[in-house]
Amino acid sequence: MVYNNAVLTITDTTTPDPYVIFAQEKFFMTFTAGDRVEIWRSKSLINFGATASKHTLWRPPEGTEYSADIWAPELHALRGRWYIYFAAAHPAHGNPSHRMWVLGGPPMYQDPCNGPWEFLGRIHGMPDDHWAVDGTVVELDDELYFIYSGWPIPNPSESDLIQQLFVIKLSSPTEAASQPVLICAPDEPWEKSGAHGINEGPQFLCAPDGSWKGIVYSCAGSWTKDYKMTTLQFLGGDPLHADSWKKGQRPLLETREGPPWGPGHGSFVEFGGEILGIFHGTDGPGDGWNNRKARMQRVSFSAGGPEMGDGKCGPLSDVNVFLGRNASGSPQGHHRSHGLRGLMHYAVEKLRK
Numbered sequence: 622m623v624y625n626n627a628v629l630t631i632t633d634t635t636t637p638d639p640y641v642i643f644a645q646e647k648f649f650m651t652f653t654a655g656d657r658v659e660i661w662r663s664k665s666l667i668n669f670g671a672t673a674s675k676h677t678l679w680r681p682p683e684g685t686e687y688s689a690d691i692w693a694p695e696l697h698a699l700r701g702r703w704y705i706y707f708a709a710a711h712p713a714h715g716n717p718s719h720r721m722w723v724l725g726g727p728p729m730y731q732d733p734c735n736g737p738w739e740f741l742g743r744i745h746g747m748p749d750d751h752w753a754v755d756g757t758v759v760e761l762d763d764e765l766y767f768i769y770s771g772w773p774i775p776n777p778s779e780s781d782l783i784q785q786l787f788v789i790k791l792s793s794p795t796e797a798a799s800q801p802v803l804i805c806a807p808d809e810p811w812e813k814s815g816a817h818g819i820n821e822g823p824q825f826l827c828a829p830d831g832s833w834k835g836i837v838y839s840c841a842g843s844w845t846k847d848y849k850m851t852t853l854q855f856l857g858g859d860p861l862h863a864d865s866w867k868k869g870q871r872p873l874l875e876t877r878e879g880p881p882w883g884p885g886h887g888s889f890v891e892f893g894g895e896i897l898g899i900f901h902g903t904d905g906p907g908d909g910w911n912n913r914k915a916r917m918q919r920v921s922f923s924a925g926g927p928e929m930g931d932g933k934c935g936p937l938s939d940v941n942v943f944l945g946r947n948a949s950g951s952p953q954g955h956h957r958s959h960g961l962r963g964l965m966h967y968a969v970e971k972l973r974k
Contacts, residue, residue, distance in 0.1 A: 814842030
């Protein structure tokens with residue numbers, strides 16, 4: 622297969638921080654809706670926003686520590702049950718009060734959109750005074766770990782300018798078994814926007830053959846066209862040791878010629894024998910936090926690890942790539958030569974058989 626790095630836009634409305642999993646022969650997506658936790662469900666990622674059924678699972682009561690600015694919810698099937706992890710703040714205290722919270726859902730063999738869901742509070746044992754967002758759960762050597770973006774410890778008054786990545790070992794999906802350990806800090810020039818140094822949105826990624834595994838995280842300002850993603854490879858050993866992780870020397874995905882602009886806060890799903898990256902990006906270079914639509918792009922792997930290149934979408938993309946056609950315009954004969962649309966159609970048809 623000749624790899625192409627074309628991007629397919631899968632939602633026509635803003636869906637920041639998209640998190641996608643494939644389960645029960647369906648795709649489920651959560652994203653930042655702000656005042657609620659919502660899941661979209663569809664059998665295909667093609668035109669996902671138009672074809673998905675949309676389910677509001679939970680709204681917080683007013684005036685609590687978790688009533689405002691609900692960010693980056695993630696849906697996980699862990700130890701036989703569905704869980705959703707999200708960041709939320711106290712409406713009276715704003716962003717400095719952001720902490721991580723957990724919802725518990727039905728058994729994992731049931732459809733998570735059907736509930737019921739209950740509020741479980743914070744991860745027990747996680748520091749109460751540590752600003753924390755973008756938490757994700759990773760399983761390494763049959764152990765669970767919670768990786769999130771936090772302000773430096775201890776929190777100086779200027780700490781909102783710096784976001785670092787921390788890891789905590791879990792004894793269960795809702796219980797911490799260690800204190801947070803710093804594993805990544807924004808020390809590269811391309812991880813910064815002005816006075817802000819930002820590492821956030823960590824997501825697990827593993828090569829299909831297991832030859833590379835680690836974290837892909839977002840860096841620089843999410844409000845800028847320079848938002849991007851890069852890697853933190855897990856080298857083996859104890860995940861609670863900082864030297865078990867190795868930062869990539871260059872971005873994995875960034876804007877060179879948009880759209881999309883500011884690609885970031887991605888997640889990864891294996892489907893049809895390939896790894897797909899799902900991330901948000903804006904339509905224009907000056908959109909800031911507006912028009913952050915979900916985009917989809919293939920991930921390839923080489924001896925150096927994952928590669929995504931400089932993806933493009935919309936009129937700048939080769940339309941034949943999306944239609945699964947070759948250079949002459951004729952249909953391709955094998956799904957691995959298809960573009961993303963061809964891959965999706967092929968895999969969906971396989972599921973139906």
